[in-house]
Amino acid sequence: MGWQALEMYHKGRLSSDSVKKECIVIKVGIVGGTGYTGVELLRLLAQHPQVEVTLITSRSEAGVAVSDMYPNLRGHYDLAFSEPDPERLAACDAVFFATPHGVAHALAGELLARGTRVIDLSADFRLKDAEEWAQWYGQPHGAPELLEEAVYGMPEVNREAIRGARLIAVPGCYPTAVQLGLLPLLEAGLIDAQHVIADCKSGVTGAGRGAKVPSLLAEASESFKAYGASGHRHLPEIRQGLTQAAGQPVGLTFVPHLTPMIRGIHATLYGRLNGEPGDLQALFEKRFADEPAVDVMPAGSHPETRSVKGSDICRLAVHRPGDSDTVVVLAVIDNLVKGASGQAIQNLNLMFGFDEMAGLGAPALMP
Amino acid sequence: MGWQALEMYHKGRLSSDSVKKECIVIKVGIVGGTGYTGVELLRLLAQHPQVEVTLITSRSEAGVAVSDMYPNLRGHYDLAFSEPDPERLAACDAVFFATPHGVAHALAGELLARGTRVIDLSADFRLKDAEEWAQWYGQPHGAPELLEEAVYGMPEVNREAIRGARLIAVPGCYPTAVQLGLLPLLEAGLIDAQHVIADCKSGVTGAGRGAKVPSLLAEASESFKAYGASGHRHLPEIRQGLTQAAGQPVGLTFVPHLTPMIRGIHATLYGRLNGEPGDLQALFEKRFADEPAVDVMPAGSHPETRSVKGSDICRLAVHRPGDSDTVVVLAVIDNLVKGASGQAIQNLNLMFGFDEMAGLGAPALMP
Amino acid sequence: MGWQALEMYHKGRLSSDSVKKECIVIKVGIVGGTGYTGVELLRLLAQHPQVEVTLITSRSEAGVAVSDMYPNLRGHYDLAFSEPDPERLAACDAVFFATPHGVAHALAGELLARGTRVIDLSADFRLKDAEEWAQWYGQPHGAPELLEEAVYGMPEVNREAIRGARLIAVPGCYPTAVQLGLLPLLEAGLIDAQHVIADCKSGVTGAGRGAKVPSLLAEASESFKAYGASGHRHLPEIRQGLTQAAGQPVGLTFVPHLTPMIRGIHATLYGRLNGEPGDLQALFEKRFADEPAVDVMPAGSHPETRSVKGSDICRLAVHRPGDSDTVVVLAVIDNLVKGASGQAIQNLNLMFGFDEMAGLGAPALMP
Amino acid sequence: MGWQALEMYHKGRLSSDSVKKECIVIKVGIVGGTGYTGVELLRLLAQHPQVEVTLITSRSEAGVAVSDMYPNLRGHYDLAFSEPDPERLAACDAVFFATPHGVAHALAGELLARGTRVIDLSADFRLKDAEEWAQWYGQPHGAPELLEEAVYGMPEVNREAIRGARLIAVPGCYPTAVQLGLLPLLEAGLIDAQHVIADCKSGVTGAGRGAKVPSLLAEASESFKAYGASGHRHLPEIRQGLTQAAGQPVGLTFVPHLTPMIRGIHATLYGRLNGEPGDLQALFEKRFADEPAVDVMPAGSHPETRSVKGSDICRLAVHRPGDSDTVVVLAVIDNLVKGASGQAIQNLNLMFGFDEMAGLGAPALMP
Known part of the structure; x- marks a missing residue:
């Protein structure tokens, strides 16, 4: 009966909350909802026409109303944080993990076994090599048996696999920006893959x-x-993706910097051309022509x-x-967003057959 | 045939742009679209299900694509700025003025005469007294004959009048925050109206x-x-509104400050109680119980x-x-938003019988 | 033999470090040097021609070089943080306490008894009433016997007492700004002291x-x-000072706000005039005519x-x-600076007969 | 009679202003004092024991008191901006140009002829090739006859030449950071000079x-x-310096970025090693061991x-x-500072035989 609700909404006789109530929507849970990717999922899903968040967990804040912790969500959610409860999580159609590494290892298998799909925003399933994971994260991999099934959730590379996936490893923030910027060049073999x-x-x-002290405004503001x-934990993830794109091992020097602002990543990527590359602008435009979340700017642009x-x-x-x-x-x-919660929702949309950008259509806030 | 489009959108087979094309929507123009309130109208209206922006004018940027000036709108608008043309403006159902003072004076009358409603974000029609306007703005009022008809567009005070209005004076930013904060106290006669x-x-x-130099990041950042x-131009507007609420002349000391951030107003309002006021929290909650755009926080809160x-x-x-x-x-x-473009859209929604908060439902961006 | 060193410095044959070594200078210790007021003492004293910092304590960072924690001081100090040791502190001519409340209570008496002067930047000796202190700080006052001797270190009020003092309570940051702004009006009896x-x-x-989470850049930036x-702990301190200035009890409403910048306090102070006040500009200029650390700006100014x-x-x-x-x-x-470490050094200079502004002469960093 | 003044200052009986008046100091003029490098010269020279600023020019602000435009300098300067007057400038021992390009071309020759030394903070004399200058700056070079004499004022490279110079081209900001970072590697021939x-x-x-709009806080804040x-105008200057250091042409890719803060440059420099480089940390420490303005941090550091x-x-x-x-x-x-006005003063100090860091000894302001 979805259209009737939507029609009534259209005529101003129904609020979007009522629409959600009457439409067929999926039930979604969030594990570890107090961090920035957790609240960002909440912010974005508040605008998603086919998702209802039924459960959000946090050990440290159990019992606290979501809107007390995040007043921007007052009026949008009538939920409180709760202790993570596998029963209740398994009752969801899909569960997002917005947790420190290691947590999804422990819970993902059980949820999958009970038919709940898992979208993990942490690094737990990003690296295909459990040994390499153990080395960078200083602990054994907790669910190596799931690695083969896990799909790396970058729609621009793995869209079809994502549609059929049960377990998604959402790419990291730096890895998203770096891979999207380098894919066209490495796929076409235009640059020296050894020295990126x-x-x-x-x-x-x-x-x-x-x-943490270094993240205080008084420490991080007015400085760079x-x-x-x-060496940074995102290095092996980026290298894995670039190597797949290049079809050969990639040598990468990756230097992350902290810039005094709340949101945003800017990747400046340098490659040595193997020869005359042809029309680079056209190459990029063609590569991303059908991508709803990638925008190749006109030649000469400097994206902000x-x-x-x-x-x-x-x-x-x-x-x-x-x-x-x-x-x-x-x-x-x-x-x-594209570096975490938004890309996670793109994956959800693909997995459940929704419009890939459902809930993600709002323009950026500028200024 | 709106519902079919919405149903198809719901099923993921249609983008929101397609929905707009097939639904019956109103046509809206924006005069003076290059300033911050202009681009904010565009940002918000991109999410409005029943509005199509057909025209946006700017003398200085005529011919420039909106998305070249505001890259956050790439993919949302296929419009260029144009010279203001009364013919084309009159073809709109409603026109927003996001202009310096004086511009709306010159055009509003003609548009109203041709059946186009006018929502003015400038100060042109806010003061009921043309003499007072002339004194604060240093030039004669250009359309005193429209002052009686103009409705001060604060829904929390004038909702019914707005529904039937042809010409709206959208309140200023400071006036919105100050009046909303003081209305309950002055309406109830609880504070000394002479010393606010x-x-x-x-x-x-x-x-x-x-x-302007004082607005440079290097000048305005890390300072207060x-x-x-x-004396500030918003003073008489605030005084006019408060006087109406109090039913007696209000004496106001108003000191505006510049704080190093992009968006946001914080008003700290002080009143001397005439006697025992009773339950102030309950007073505020009751006053705004049915207001969709006002949120009274729990006792003891400090809104950010x-x-x-x-x-x-x-x-x-x-x-x-x-x-x-x-x-x-x-x-x-x-x-x-509430201090300019959002409140302007609230007015539009009321005038055209839409849901008052249509296009305005997204939670704040936090962090 | 100071002048020879200074002369050689003047001729460019000696560095300021060498000057310090050869001049007669006092030895100063700092207890609790890892906080912002501690490092600010170090920054300012690096330029003080007659002070040598011989000791800086921190329980948590004992053994860490000052310049490892504060790289801006590399080359300026060859000191490491050490455990607080009463013997070594007592060997100093003066000791600054840049500590949480309660710490100076425990140590000040012993240092004074051994002839070391104490300049306390915490709140430990600011309130004259030990009961009131206990009430606001939630613990008994640890050294009530020293309260009578302690001098409130605001040179603009207590300069002569400071010169002869052994124990200084440096005013808080808000109290400094609020008192300096209101002193002329209250001393002259021009405003209603009950409603400030x-x-x-x-x-x-x-x-x-x-x-702390609320102090993170991601939380505190782009917000107000x-x-x-x-009720704030600085309220009784301000009230005590204003009451003394007014010669009658002062009723104060004090609302502190957090603004997204690193340094700076802006106090906006409102008083109701008792009658025609005469020339307020002249009143302020006269009150502070001889004050080296107070600058009354021209009429109509808005200090940044x-x-x-x-x-x-x-x-x-x-x-x-x-x-x-x-x-x-x-x-x-x-x-x-004026709200903490700079004012503390003004006190030190007065106590030891130096130029009151020695070490404090550098212009503000602008932009 | 310098030492007497200094001794009296030492004893607290004389202010630093009085010292300046009685000591033998040089007279300095500043052309174009209203920009950021101009006011920074004033801020730094206020602390210089042997410099008196006697003249500061600005066509646009002639007649305005320096302290009205820069209130941080209230009490430090009793000067007003004046029209540039060659007579009065020639009466100075040295003149700084803090001007747009082209201005120093017109005046430098005359001042040099009359015995006044010139320290130019603009780009006018940085490039040795007048043709290349004309190409990047879009106008003919106005004083090619002075190019041979002009000394590139980077003390770490040209200290002896600076001591004897009459005309200094102060390095640009990016060129300073990039050259200091790359000098050790290129001088030692350790990296591929073609691909830096x-x-x-x-x-x-x-x-x-x-x-300019892009520099507004509302545009540049919260963005990168x-x-x-x-291609940027600093490219040829950097290339010229690096080429000299390398003893061969250097191929440089230079990408500047805007970061949302007031002050500071961070250069991240990448070179391809030609072979095993030996101990890079030791190489850097040795290269800058005697440099007062360069600090090589411990291995593994990330300077802020x-x-x-x-x-x-x-x-x-x-x-x-x-x-x-x-x-x-x-x-x-x-x-x-090191990228403009501070480095200019280092040059002045060398030219007049003062301590190289006179007036430049204050630690950075942190936090």
């Missing part, structure tokens, strides 16, 4: 909502710094992170300064 | 998009200052401007420190 | 260097909020917090909007 | 104090973007721009991620 450079800049929400120049603030779009520009043998790609995303 | 204090803090978009302590960033909500809290005879009201809005 | 309003805005360093509207960033100056402006019976004073300070 | 990458991030003061990816805010220091760190063949250098400066 990714100079990345992130807003502070990339560091999460933990109370690199971190992890000698604010142009994607709050939105699921990745904006790209490709430059070849001075017609030299170095190509420069500029890629921007909102780390919490 | 409004200490207001605004983000820099309140100063507009003009290229008052301005206009001796970020809790309304990008949204049309005004959040309020009322305090009585130390049970003294001074009442303190805290009110926050997004100056570009 | 202080609407204050502070940068986030006012909340200290503790790792009040806090403690119902950035004009005092990093400096020990308090800038003031006085307004009487619309010639009404309400006077508005604007006061700005750097909360870490 | 400089990914640079600057605060907004790098764009000057002009009123590249600009000039296809805030650690040099307001100070003349360049902080460097060198990394070799994963022991690959790519070396990464991180370099931070304050663009207005």
Whole structure:
């Protein structure tokens, strides 16, 4: 009876909340809802016409109303955080994990066995090699038996696999920006795969909502710094994706930086051309012509992170300064949306046959 | 045939753009679309199911694509700025003026005569007294004959009049926050109307998009200052509204301040109680119980401007420190939404019989 | 042999470090050096020609080099944090306490007994009434026997007493700005002492260097909020000072706000005039004519917090909007300098007979 | 009689202003004092014991008191901006040009002829090739006859030449950070000179104090973007310096970015090692062992721009991620100090035989 509700909404006689109540929608749970990716899922799903969030868990905040912790959601959710309860989670059609690494390892298998699909925003299922995962995360992989089934949730690469998946590993924020920017060049074999450079800049929400001195406004504002120049956990994930795209091992130097803003990632990507590359602008436009979440800007553009603030779009520009043998790609995303919760919802939409961008259509907040 | 489109959208077979094309929607024009309230109208109307923006004018940017100037709107609008043309404007069902003062004076009469409704975001029709307007704006009022008809577009005060109006004067940003915060106290006669204090803090978009040195990031960031302590153009507008609410002349000290952020107004309002006021929390909750755009927070709260960033909500809290005879009201809005473009759309919705909050339902962007 | 060193410095043959080594300078210790007021003492004292910091304590960071924690001090100090040791502290001429409340209570008496002067930046000795202190700080006062001797270290009020003092209670940040702004009016009896309003805005360093979620850049940036509207620990301190100035009990409504910047306090102060006040500008200029750290700006000015960033100056402006019976004073300070460490050094200079502004002469960093 | 004044200052009987008056100091003029590098010269020179600023020019602000435009300088200067007058400028011992390009071309020759030394902060004399200058700046070079004499004012490269110079071209901000970071590698021939990458991030003061929309807080805050990816005016200057260091032509890809903060440049520099490089940390430490304005941080460090805010220091760190063949250098400066006015004063000090860091000794403002 969905259309009647929608028609009444259209005529102003029904609120969107009522529409949700009368339409057939799926039930969704969120594990670990107090962090930034958790609240971002809530913000975006509040606008999704076919999703009802029925459950949101947090050990530390169990009993607290969601809208007390996030007053922007007052009037949107009548939910409180609860202890994670496998029974109640299994009653959902899909469950998002917005948790520290290791948590999804422990719960995903049981949920899958009971027919609930799992979309994991953590790093638990991103690396195909359990040994490599153990090495970077300092603990054994907790669910290696699920690695083969897990689909890396980048629609621009794995759309068909995502449609049929039960378990999704949502790409990390840096990995999303870097891979989208480099895919066309590596797939076409245009650059030296051994010497790729990714100079990345992130807003502070990339560091999460933990109370750490370096993330204080008084410490991080009015300053800019690199971190992890000698190795960052996103490096193996990016390398894995680029290697698949290139069809050969990729050598990557990845330097992340902290920039004094809340949201946004800017990746500046450098590759050495193997020869005359042809029309790079056309290459990029063709590669992403049918992608709803990737926007190749006109030649000569410099995308700003604010142009994607709050939105699921990745904006790209490709430059070849001075017609030299170095190509420069500029890629921007909102780390919490296309770099996390928005991309997670793209995956959900694909898995349940919805419009891929349902709930993700709002323009970025600018200024 | 609206419902069919919406049903197909619901089933994921139609994009929201297609829905708009097939539904019966009104045609809307925007005069002066390059400023911050203009682009904010575009951002919000992109999500409005029953509005199509057919025209957006700008003398200085005529010919420039909207999405070149505002890349966040790429993919949302296929419009270019054009010279203001009364013929084309009159073909719209409604026209928003997002212009400097004086512009709406010149065009409103002609549009009204041709059946187009006018929603003016400038100060042109806010003051009922043409002389007072002339004094504060340093030029004669250009359309005094329209003042009687013009409705002050604050739904919380004038909802019924708005429904039937042809010409709306959208309240200013400071006036919205200050009036919403003081209405319950003045309507109930609880405070000394002669000595009301409004200490207001605004983000820099309140100063507009003009290229002025004091608005540079290098000047306005990492600093805080008052301005206009001796008199600000919003003073007579606020006084007019408060006087109407109080039923007697109101004496107001209004000090605006510039705070280093993009969006948001925080009004801290002080009144001297005439006697024992009873339950102030209950008074506020009752006054705004049916208001879709006003949220009275629980007793003891301190609303943050970020809790309304990008949204049309005004959040309020009322305090009585130390049970003294001074009442303190805290009110926050997004100056570009509830303080301008969002409130303008609330007016449009009321005038055309839509859901009052259509297009305005998204939660604030937080963090 | 100071002059020879200074002369050689003058001729460029000696660095300022060498000057310090050869001049007669006092030895200073800092207890609790890892917080913002501690590092600010170090920053300012690095430029003080007659002070050598010989000791800086921190339980949590004992053994860490100062310059590892604060790289801006690399090359300026060859000191590491150490456990607080009463023996070594007593070997100093003066000791600053930049500690949480309660710490100075425990140590001050012993240091004074051994001839070391104490300058306490915490709240431990600010309130003259030990009961009131216990009530606001939730624990018994630890050294009530020292309260009579302790001098409230506001040079603009107590300069002579400071010169002879052994124990100084450095005023709090809000109390400094509010008292300096209101002193002329209350001393002259020009305003209603029962109904004074202080609407204050502070940068986030006012909340200290503790790792707390609300102080994260992602939480505090792009937002503005009040806090403690119902009562803040600085209230009794301000009231005590104002009451002394007015010669009668003062009724104060004090609402502090958090503004998204690192440093700076802006106090907007409202008083009701008792009658015709005469020339307010002249009153303020006369009151502070000989004050090296207070700058009364020209009539009509709006001081910016950035004009005092990093400096020990308090800038003031006085307004009487619309010639009404309400006077508005604007006061700005750097909360870490005039509101803490700079004022503490002013006290040190007075106690040891140095130029009152020695080490405090650098202009604010602007932009 | 310098020492007597200094001794009296030491004893607290004389202010630093009096010292300046009685000591032998040089007279300095500033042309174009209203921009950010002009006011930064004033801020720094206020603390310089042997410099008196006697003249500061500005066509647009002639007659305005310096302290009205820059209230942080109230009490430090009793000067007003004046029309540029060659007579009065020639009466100075040295003149700084803090002007748009082209201005110093017109005046420098005359001043030099009359015995006044010239320190130019603009780009007018940085490029040795007048043709190349004309090409990048779109106008003929106005004083090619002075190019041979002009000394590129980077003390770390040209200290002896600076001591004897009459005309100094102060390096640009990006060129300072990039060259200091790459000098050790190129001088030692350790990296492929044909493929050097400089990914640079600057605060907004790098764009000057002009009123331009992209520099507004509402536009530049909460965003990050590249600009000039296809070519920036600092490119030829950097290339010239690096080529000299390398002893062979250098191929450089230089991408500048705008970061939402007031001050600071962070250069992230990438080079391909030609072979085993030996101990890179030792190489850097040795190269800059005697440099007062360069600080090589311990191995593994990530310098923050805030650690040099307001100070003349360049902080460097060198990394070799994963022991690959790519070396990464991180370099931070304050663009207005070591990247402009501070470095200019270093040059002045060398030219007049003062301590090289006179007036430049204050630690950075942190937090």
